[in-house]
Amino acid sequence: MAKKLLPLLIISSILYLNFIPTNNSKTPSISDPKTEKIYTQYCSSCHGEKVEAFVDRTWKHGKSKAEIVASITNGYVDLGMPTWKAIIDAKDIDKLAELIVKNIANVDQYKVSNKPTSNIFKSSGITVSLDTIATGFESPWGFAQLPNEQYLITDRAGVLYLVDNNRNKTIIKNTPKALAEGQGGLLDIELHPNFSDNGWIYLSYSKFKEENGTKLTTTAIVRGRISGNEFTEVEEIFEAQPYTKTKHHYGSRLVFDKQGYLYFTVGERGMETVFPQNTDNDNGKIHRIYDDGSIPKDNPFVNDTKSRGSIYSFGHRNPQGLTLNKETGEIWEHEHGPRGGDEVNIAKKGANFGWPVISYGINYDGKPITNISQKEGMEQPELYWIPSIAPSGMAFVSSDKYPAWKGSLMVGSLRFNYLNRCIIKNNKIVGQEKLLVNVGRMRNVEMGVDGYLYVSIENPGTVFRLRPN
CATH class of the missing domain: 2.120.10.30 (TolB, C-terminal domain)
Known part of the structure; x- marks a missing residue:
């Protein structure tokens, strides 16, 4: 089962960098095959094929490993969650809970509450500043x-x-x-x-x-x-x-x-x-x-x-x-x-x-x-x-103004408020980098005729030019 293995987010007042290598757009699983098989056999019919999609939810009964072990072991029969202790071995329940916890961390690493403290953002090989073109939109x-x-x-x-x-x-x-x-x-x-x-x-x-x-x-x-x-x-x-x-x-x-x-x-x-x-x-x-x-x-x-x-x-x-x-x-x-x-x-x-x-x-x-x-x-x-990530807007970087990004595919994220850089080699996506983290709900990404990259965000509606420093 292919998984998206996403990295930890690095945050500082001007440094917002997140790079992940990607092998043919699919990264290795973060669990062992036996545990995945147990999830598929016992859990997927109710929770879906992909555990990493299932975990993206509010955890009513807690999301620590111990709390998840208890939920799987004892169930919540009145709420439709069966008891599994007589069917799944305790060691396998422990591994299943560990798999779920790892995937919860994969979701939680996107949830950044820190607002940028500067309009300068450093990425892999280039630093850019936000130049406001227009604001006051919805x-x-x-x-x-x-x-x-x-x-x-x-x-x-x-x-x-x-x-x-x-x-x-x-x-x-x-x-x-x-x-x-x-x-x-x-x-x-x-x-x-x-x-x-x-x-x-x-x-x-x-x-x-x-x-x-x-x-x-x-x-x-x-x-x-x-x-x-x-x-x-x-x-x-x-x-x-x-x-x-x-x-x-x-x-x-x-x-x-x-x-x-x-x-x-x-x-x-x-x-x-x-x-x-x-x-x-x-x-x-x-x-x-x-x-x-x-x-x-x-x-x-x-x-x-x-x-x-x-x-x-x-x-x-x-x-x-x-x-x-x-x-x-x-x-x-x-x-x-x-x-x-x-x-x-x-x-x-x-x-x-x-x-x-x-x-x-x-x-x-x-x-x-x-x-x-x-x-x-x-x-x-x-x-x-x-x-x-709720993608919106999309553009290839075709300008020499961004030598480290040239040829990359840029995608805006509405949900997680950042610009996603897809790194392209031989027409395949081989890695990703998070840019402009938490700048706002990113609605659009475009290349201008002037060779600059432009992004727009909502709340407040603003269009920025990314100016290399």
Whole structure:
């Protein structure tokens, strides 16, 4: 059973460094095979395949080794926890408790309460400082830097801002009316690859309508141009079908590849048993279209009359990271798992990424979603996180301004408030490093045209430029 072996966190007033080597994105188990077998035989049917996902919970009866030994030995029959002392040998119960304690420590090492005391952060091979570009947002969700080095920033609350070189904010009027409820709102933004010539700007958002007094929502994409302080010539180029009553898992990340195709994500809207494994709908998918919304003739399902022609890959949960690897031309994505099992994937034409048939996570109520994490015909992730870090935003470092980071994949963590650096060698993730620890709920990560790396956080909503010192 593959495990993610995560290191201890090193904290000082200006030093926030956490590096882990990774062997093909899977690190060695932190327990012996016999104990894992005991967990699988007696515990996994109720608690899920991955003990490291199971332990990410509130421990009502204590989480010390002695308390866990007592819980396993004596049980809590009235609460559904059986007594195991007549079935599992006391020595094996002791080892099982030790396994659980080690995995609890793996979760607890993420929980850092210390706030940074400086805007200077040291990492492996480089020190950076936070340069505030703009603040006062609710949730700065999308970011794009214009050729003149001004900024376009979406606020999930439903507002598009232009931030000039003096860092003054101007509201761009006439953007699509988004439903800023749940996880919805005005979401990602992307410039056309030939923006300097055609001026096209792409926005994703949570579109809504009412039917019989019920508000229904979906993910939609529009494009338009900016004239003065208005979004003009607005064209809707995609509207995910079907609409749902749910208000979460919109996906919504946008990116162009080197050939000018627009890729974007649509979450499964919290309806995992309905949408992601079926290609007759748009939800739980990565899509590929032309810049005007038309569908490429070589898309994998374009000739299947029962499938949606824009689908590029399926079996996704809620992808909130999407980026182009300029070195290989591949599209990389990450998506939220349930409790455990956040994933990094490389998009593949026609591929099934497995949700919810396979998963490295369990449900929020602690019950298994599936008892398998691998299946023939379904893709394995390049990397998965247990516990869930709640990834959002994603970018490859392509600038010489960060020589120690160049080629790395950067991912924001909403849950644990840091920037995760995935170290890439031969197109594989071989290690990770925690950066900007506890800086805030990190919503987005982008490379600017000026060669700087930008991150945005929530509460308060702020966009920072990472300036090498």
